[in-house]
Amino acid sequence: MSIRACALAGAVRAGEHSAVEVVQKTLAAIAAGNGAINAFTAVTEKRALAEAAAVDAARASGRDPGPLAGVPFAVKNLYDIAGLATIAGSRIDRDRAPAARDAALVRRLVGAGAVLVGALNMDEYAFGFSTENSHYGATRNPHDPTRIAGGSSGGSAAAVAASLVPLALGSDTNGSIRVPAALCGVFGLRPTYGRLSRAGLRLFAASIDVGGPFGRSVEDLAIAYDALQGPDRDDPACAARDPEPTLPELRRGLDGIRLAVAGGYFESQGTPEVFAAVERVSSALGVSQRVALPAAGVARAAAMIVTSVEGAELHLPDLIARAAEFDPKTRARFLAGALAPGVWYAHAQRFRRWYCKELTALFRTVDVILAPATPYPAFPIGQAVMEVGGQKLPAAGHLGVYTQPLSFAGLPVVAAPIAGIGPLPLGVQIVAAPWREDLALRVAAAAEAIGAVASPSPTKLHDAR
Amino acid sequence: MAEPVDPAQYVPRAAALLGLPLTPEDRDNVIGAFAVLARVAGVVMAFPLPEEIVAAAAFTPDDGSAP
Numbered sequence A: 001m002s003i004r005a006c007a008l009a010g011a012v013r014a015g016e017h018s019a020v021e022v023v024q025k026t027l028a029a030i031a032a033g034n035g036a037i038n039a040f041t042a043v044t045e046k047r048a049l050a051e052a053a054a055v056d057a058a059r060a061s062g063r064d065p066g067p068l069a070g071v072p073f074a075v076k077n078l079y080d081i082a083g084l085a086t087i088a089g090s091r092i093d094r095d096r097a098p099a100a101r102d103a104a105l106v107r108r109l110v111g112a113g114a115v116l117v118g119a120l121n122m123d124e125y126a127f128g129f130s131t132e133n134s135h136y137g138a139t140r141n142p143h144d145p146t147r148i149a150g151g152s153s154g155g156s157a158a159a160v161a162a163s164l165v166p167l168a169l170g171s172d173t174n175g176s177i178r179v180p181a182a183l184c185g186v187f188g189l190r191p192t193y194g195r196l197s198r199a200g201l202r203l204f205a206a207s208i209d210v211g212g213p214f215g216r217s218v219e220d221l222a223i224a225y226d227a228l229q230g231p232d233r234d235d236p237a238c239a240a241r242d243p244e245p246t247l248p249e250l251r252r253g254l255d256g257i258r259l260a261v262a263g264g265y266f267e268s269q270g271t272p273e274v275f276a277a278v279e280r281v282s283s284a285l286g287v288s289q290r291v292a293l294p295a296a297g298v299a300r301a302a303a304m305i306v307t308s309v310e311g312a313e314l315h316l317p318d319l320i321a322r323a324a325e326f327d328p329k330t331r332a333r334f335l336a337g338a339l340a341p342g343v344w345y346a347h348a349q350r351f352r353r354w355y356c357k358e359l360t361a362l363f364r365t366v367d368v369i370l371a372p373a374t375p376y377p378a379f380p381i382g383q384a385v386m387e388v389g390g391q392k393l394p395a396a397g398h399l400g401v402y403t404q405p406l407s408f409a410g411l412p413v414v415a416a417p418i419a420g421i422g423p424l425p426l427g428v429q430i431v432a433a434p435w436r437e438d439l440a441l442r443v444a445a446a447a448e449a450i451g452a453v454a455s456p457s458p459t460k461l462h463d464a465r
Numbered sequence B: 001m002a003e004p005v006d007p008a009q010y011v012p013r014a015a016a017l018l019g020l021p022l023t024p025e026d027r028d029n030v031i032g033a034f035a036v037l038a039r040v041a042g043v044v045m046a047f048p049l050p051e052e053i054v055a056a057a058a059f060t061p062d063d064g065s066a067p
Helices: A005-013 A020-036 A043-059 A102-109 A154-161 A178-186 A217-228 A273-284 A297-324 A330-336 A344-360 A437-449 B007-018 B024-045
Strands: A039-041 A073-077 A115-120 A146-149 A167-172 A189-191 A210-215 A259-262 A367-374 A385-388 A391-394 A412-417 A428-432
Touching: A005 A043, A005 A385, A020 A043, A020 A073, A020 A115, A020 A154, A039 A154, A043 A115, A073 A102, A073 A154, A102 A115, A102 A167, A102 A217, A102 A428, A154 A167, A154 A178, A154 A210, A178 A189, A178 A412, A178 A428, A189 A217, A189 A344, A210 A217, A217 A412, A217 A437, A259 A273, A259 A330, A273 A412, A273 A428, A297 A330, A297 A344, A297 B024, A330 B007, A330 B024, A344 B024, A367 A437, A391 A428, A391 B007, A412 A437, A428 A437, B007 B024
Parallel strands: A073 A115, A073 A167, A259 A367
Antiparallel strands: A039 A115, A167 A210, A189 A210, A189 A412, A367 A428, A385 A391, A412 A428
């Protein structure tokens, strides 16, 4: 059975497999394979079988079962799932009442015929890049289970990389889709800020947060993203834009797209293997132009201030009443964010306006920019410090060095796994102007078509499967 | 740009003002985390911005649900 969403949906729609059969095999794969990577925190077996049966019934009665008919998916555990407490990687939120309904994006995928099979591990309240969760354990990288999966949507990336599900949803504030996608060797899409509804997501930093999909191919990202689009009044940040389907345009190639590589800041602070890997992709695409993003380092710093302050404010009552129950990995950073002077936050938000104006000008001269996703591949679980160019850096914190300046501007980014390297995956960010997910996906599809990016299958999990 | 505050002095006082209890163990970790944040803030605050640059607020003067 295929691990690709498009192929699976095609097979279910054609009656080659029943949705129930697909979901039973998926549940068996999760039962057999999750122990090795610790990606799932809940498996929704009962509802999955019921949803799959509904898809089969729709098809049997001649109704359209949807573009994602019978495709199993799972979501980062900050997405509301009706009947479950939304834990967002925390112990504290286990005390919350079960969600009354599914998050908007879950409803949209189910509405397209997909079948929810469970919830996935993450850094507590999304404040991390490594999914080394002290309450629920670290999620392990399917390409080397002694190493991190990346985070904060680590369970989402790992579950897709290990072929437990063909699709997953995560969220991205500072890189939480792109970092784990890169480290686990899968595709991830961080859409434009405001493109997708966040209704029913436990937010982290509301002025930066977005939700988005993971998959094993660009086509799978596109079909999921198309099903997720559309305005939603339940999320005040969600733009009043009609869906702009990307799948029909995916194979249009690179004609008319001006490509460049991010220079300067994005060519420093990482290991040589990362820059060599990005060079493989840019060479394959024939890209020679370099562009500099203005004040990218300041943008990263400003993103850290905004994130720390908004995250701390959201959790302030719990920080006052029950700080000891926070994950030791996040506690001190949340408490520190609560103490930040207001002028830091206001200046960071004003800088953001200046920065977006500059990037708007930059995107008049270029359509799509390539940049590394992370400064190094996945490191061993528990490693605290990473040395890069003689400098000792916080191993997890520095993972966001290339993702944070892009999300702070709200830009859409595809993280794509670079082909022909190894054994550990690395990713390239394919960055477009606001609302131009279509261009980022088209470039990713063109790179995939010439073999420059591809999602590798893990080789070290055979014993577990 | 110099750090605007001394974390070891500032953190216990600001936490007390907010009613944020810090255990002795947390206190040192928070001072360390705040020192990192203060260095990061130094980068942001050192970037001069014209007064006419206003924050890109998504604020709408209603409950956000209007079409």
